[in-house]
Amino acid sequence: MKVVDDPLKVSRRSILGGSAAICALPQISAAAAAPRPPEDKMNAIPVKLKVNGKDVRLTLDSRTSLLDALREHLHLTGSKKGCDHGQCGACTVIVEGRRINSCLTLAVMHDGDEVTTIEGLGSAEKLHPMQQAFVVQDGFQCGYCTPGQICSAVAVLDEIKAGIPSHVTADLNQVSFSDAEVRERMSGNICRCAAYPNIIAAIRDVADGGKA
Ligand code: FES
Numbered sequence: 229m230k231v232v233d234d235p236l237k238v239s240r241r242s243i244l245g246g247s248a249a250i251c252a253l254p255q256i257s258a259a260a261a262a263p264r265p266p267e268d269k270m271n272a273i274p275v276k277l278k279v280n281g282k283d284v285r286l287t288l289d290s291r292t293s294l295l296d297a298l299r300e301h302l303h304l305t306g307s308k309k310g311c312d313h314g315q316c317g318a319c320t321v322i323v324e325g326r327r328i329n330s331c332l333t334l335a336v337m338h339d340g341d342e343v344t345t346i347e348g349l350g351s352a353e354k355l356h357p358m359q360q361a362f363v364v365q366d367g368f369q370c371g372y373c374t375p376g377q378i379c380s381a382v383a384v385l386d387e388i389k390a391g392i393p394s395h396v397t398a399d400l401n402q403v404s405f406s407d408a409e410v411r412e413r414m415s416g417n418i419c420r421c422a423a424y425p426n427i428i429a430a431i432r433d434v435a436d437g438g439k440a
């Protein structure tokens with residue numbers, strides 16, 4: 229009579245072989261679980277910034293985003309954290325004259341840089357013309373995106389003035405203001421309240437010489 233291998237024996241052996249391989253894994257995880265220094269002692273790096281005209285010195289974990297440095301360390305909470313992933317523009321600030329998403333950049337990368345946030349553009353007593361125009365044109369509803377929209381809008385007008393083209397610029401030698409230019413350049417600033425027509429109107433007012 230033909231002896232047939234017991235399939236169960238085979239699978240038991242392979243299971244045991246697999247278990248032996250798995251037994252080797254804890255060595256890897258033990259190495260990964262080496263004791264970490266306390267959170268506040270990790271990668272602490274001194275950073276010097278000029279924020280809204282004032283020199284500030286901070287000691288930050290190297291992984292701190294510029295947005296967190298502004299909001300959590302300097303308590304400048306005007307810049308908002310909408311997505312923390314570079315998708316909404318609520319965190320837009322102006323660094324060395326250029327607008328950036330502060331959630332997408334590390335504070336330590338800006339050592340020595342000049343940073344302007346919404347708090348530095350104007351004050352309740354003396355609004356920046358762009359802030360004034362947003363009020364006059366009703367360029368917001370809930371206001372969550374507004375600090376980022378205003379910082380972006382201020383920088384957009386500077387970009388146009390400096391002749392920096394966008395994807396919709398027809399003649400690269402003649403960069404000028406148009407609603408299409410503004411829509412394209414402001415496309416990284418999302419407004420969930422959809423105040424877009426009023427935002428464009430506000431920016432147009434300022435471009436027209438500060439009608440607001
Ligand atoms: Fe930075 Fe959304 S919070 S882009």
Ligand code: FES
Pocket residue numbers: 367368369370371372373374418419420421422423
């Ligand atoms: Fe509400 Fe823009 S005003 S998200």
